[in-house]
Amino acid sequence: MHDRGAWxxxxxxxxxxxxxxxxxxxxxxxxxxxxxxxxxxxxxxxRGIESMPxxxxxxxxxxxxxxxxxxxxxxxxxxxxxxxxxxxxx
Amino acid sequence: xxxxxxxxVRVSDRAHEGHHRTPSYVKGKRGRVERVFGRFTxxxxxxxxxxxxxxxxxxxxxxxxxxxxxxxxxxxxxxACVDIFEHWLEAx
Amino acid sequence: MSDHDHDHDHDHPHEPITSDGEPPAAARxxxxxxxxxxxxxxxxxxxxxxxxxxxxxSPADGARLVARAWVDPxxxxxxxxxxxxxxxxxxxxxxxxxxxxxxxxxxTVHHMVVCTLCSCYPRALLGPPPDWYKSLPYRSRAVSDxxxxxxxxxxxxxxxxxxRVLDSTADVRYLVLPRRxxxxxxxxxxxxxxxxxxxxxxxxxxxxxxxxx
Numbered sequence: 505m506h507d508r509g510a511w512x513x514x515x516x517x518x519x520x521x522x523x524x525x526x527x528x529x530x531x532x533x534x535x536x537x538x539x540x541x542x543x544x545x546x547x548x549x550x551r552g553i554e555s556m557p558x559x560x561x562x563x564x565x566x567x568x569x570x571x572x573x574x575x576x577x578x579x580x581x582x583x584x585x586x587x588x589x590x591x592x593x594x
Numbered sequence: 595x596x597x598x599x600x601x602x603v604r605v606s607d608r609a610h611e612g613h614h615r616t617p618s619y620v621k622g623k624r625g626r627v628e629r630v631f632g633r634f635t636x637x638x639x640x641x642x643x644x645x646x647x648x649x650x651x652x653x654x655x656x657x658x659x660x661x662x663x664x665x666x667x668x669x670x671x672x673x674a675c676v677d678i679f680e681h682w683l684e685a686x
Numbered sequence: 687m688s689d690h691d692h693d694h695d696h697d698h699p700h701e702p703i704t705s706d707g708e709p710p711a712a713a714r715x716x717x718x719x720x721x722x723x724x725x726x727x728x729x730x731x732x733x734x735x736x737x738x739x740x741x742x743x744s745p746a747d748g749a750r751l752v753a754r755a756w757v758d759p760x761x762x763x764x765x766x767x768x769x770x771x772x773x774x775x776x777x778x779x780x781x782x783x784x785x786x787x788x789x790x791x792x793x794t795v796h797h798m799v800v801c802t803l804c805s806c807y808p809r810a811l812l813g814p815p816p817d818w819y820k821s822l823p824y825r826s827r828a829v830s831d832x833x834x835x836x837x838x839x840x841x842x843x844x845x846x847x848x849x850r851v852l853d854s855t856a857d858v859r860y861l862v863l864p865r866r867x868x869x870x871x872x873x874x875x876x877x878x879x880x881x882x883x884x885x886x887x888x889x890x891x892x893x894x895x896x897x898x899x
Contacts, residue, residue, distance in 0.1 A: 509619040509802035509853065510663060511826035517838055518823075521816050524740075527712035532814075533736035534719060537728045547641035550804055551613040566805070566820050568711045574718065581643070584721065592717040615855045617802055619829065631785055634857055652856050663830060671848040674829050677856035 505558040506550075528567040535570055544577045552576040595651050595680075601627045602686040603655060605678060613641035616682045620674075623661055624686050628675065629654035636679070651680040743813035747778045748861055749882035751788065751811070752893075753875045756866045766790055769861060773811070781810025783859045790863045791889070795848045798836070798889035799860045800828035806854040808861050812884055819888065829853055839890040862889040870896045 524532070538544040544552075552573030553561075561569070578584040597603060607622030615637050630653055635646030659672040722728040751773060755762035765772040769788040773780040780786045786808060789797045801807065802825045807815040818824050827835050832849045836842075843849070852860045864886040870878060873896060885891035 506803055507618050508822055508825040509617045510830035511822070513823045513826045515823045517818050517821060517827070517835065519816075519818050519839075521818070524814065525708075525712065527708065527715040529737045529740060530719060530733070531711075531715045532740055533733045534715070534722065534728070536736040536740075537732045538722075540732070541728060543727060545640060547613065547635075547637040547646070548643065550637070551641035553804065554613060562822065565709075565711070566817075567715075568709070571711055571715055571718070575714075583725075583727065588721065589714065589717055592721060593713055615803060617853065617855060619802075631856075631858060634784070637856075652858070654858070656850075671846075672832065672850070673848065674851045674853060676853045677858050679856070 505556070505561045506554045524567075531567045531570050531574075535574055538574065538578075543581070543583060544574065548577050549573050595630060597627045597630070597651075597653060597680070597683060597685075599627055599629055603627055603653075603683040604686045605655075606682050606684060610638075612638065614638050616678055617676065619662060620655075620657060620676050620678070623657055625655040625657040625661070625676075627653050627683075628656050631677065634679075653678055653680065653683065655683070740814060743809060745812045745882070745884035745887060746879070747773070748808070748811035748884070748887045749879040750776060750778065751861070752863055752882045752887065753879035755788075755863055756870075756878055757875050762790075762863075765863065779810050781808060781859065783808075783857050785858045786811075786861065787858055788861045788863045789850075789852065791865050793865075794846070795850055796836075796843055796889065797850050797852060797860075797862045798828060798832055799852045799854065799862060800825060801854040802826070802829055803853075803855060806859065808859040811859075811861055812887060816884070836890060839885070841891055862887050864889075864893050867893050867895050 535549060539546060553569045555576055556569060556572055575584065575589055579586050602624065604624050605616065605620045605622060630651065632652065633649035634652050636650045637646065640646030654675055655678050656673045656675045659674060660670060662674060719733060723730055751765060754776065755765045761772065765788045769786040770780045773786065791797055805815055805820040807819060809815070824835065829851050832851050854860060864882065867881055870881065881894040881896060883891055883893060886893045
């Protein structure tokens with residue numbers, strides 16, 4: 505699903521650009537700092553993104569995928585408990 | 595370092611469960627080594643918490659677009675270049 | 687409300703908009719930060735610093751490399767041999783990648799950069815990538831239909847120009863050294879740098895033309 509080279513596509517390329525929202529900047533920074541702290545490297549991060557269910561991958565935005573990856577990897581490593589992030593939001 | 599610039603190679607056509615950075619559109623295809631980039635950690639193991647050692651040699655490999663697929667519009671001379679690890683390449 | 691085209695590579699987010707206009711991911715990101723800070727795993731000031739770095743990046747550094755290469759043939763040789771070292775000469779940070787490669791557009795070859803697998807991009811030299819670079823249609827068509835993509839971007843090339851697409855699949859980052867615009871002979875380095883657009887360093891556009899004298 506992430507391996508997109510030559511995937512059939514009729515969709516014109518949408519060239520509009522958006523300023524990154526605060527939460528997107530935050531997500532980028534969290535991933536960056538997690539890398540610096542040795543908690544998640546870039547290869548793990550990519551693997552995390554790739555583990556997203558195919559339907560979801562195409563329906564989520566770029567930084568939503570980053571967030572999903574970070575949570576997936578951190579739960580896998582026991583840094584976060586399963587459901588801990590959900591509980592914080594409840 | 596198995597290959598040098600100018601060598602003809604073929605990308606292995608194997609399924610690989612798990613994270614890897616060889617795109618499917620070049621698997622099984624013939625290309626030419628343009629450049630040897632030296633050694634890098636292996637993302638295939640590093641993605642699972644290992645240290646990615648030993649480092650693997652990375653190559654800049656060019657493919658004729660004619661070799662990759664029939665496409666909508668192209669020139670006969672068009673190419674695509676992909677950075678591929680040595681363990682995905684075979685001598686052609 | 688406009689019709690949504692549910693093409694299989696449609697990649698607009700469909701998350702519900704909350705009452706304050708933010709997607710649910712926003713609260714999730716903030717909650718993640720809170721948890722990580724509480725656990726002593728990340729420091730808030732490191733997060734802030736990272737955000738500051740991200741928003742401070744622009745294509746200006748890449749443009750400086752290009753402009754210098756245009757006026758100084760020896761520098762250009764060094765840039766094409768090792769862009770990371772050449773950037774260091776100008777005290778520019780070319781980012782964490784151990785190898786950065788500048789590729790030169792000529793009369794016979796035009797380069798275009800993509801990352802089909804995710805969105806790898808020379809962020810230190812160009813700033814954050816545009817949305818379209820990260821989009822599913824660009825990632826799929828850049829490599830299989832580069833002429834079609836360039837046509838969408840309004841870039842015309844002569845028929846005999848080889849289009850070379852570079853797929854950034856590993857840690858090497860690519861920067862296109864576009865051709866110096868005609869009529870720019872009299873311009874100084876700073877003025878030249880102002881002609882070098884981000885899109886010309888990705889390879890989907892030419893640099894801007896100099897203003898008429």
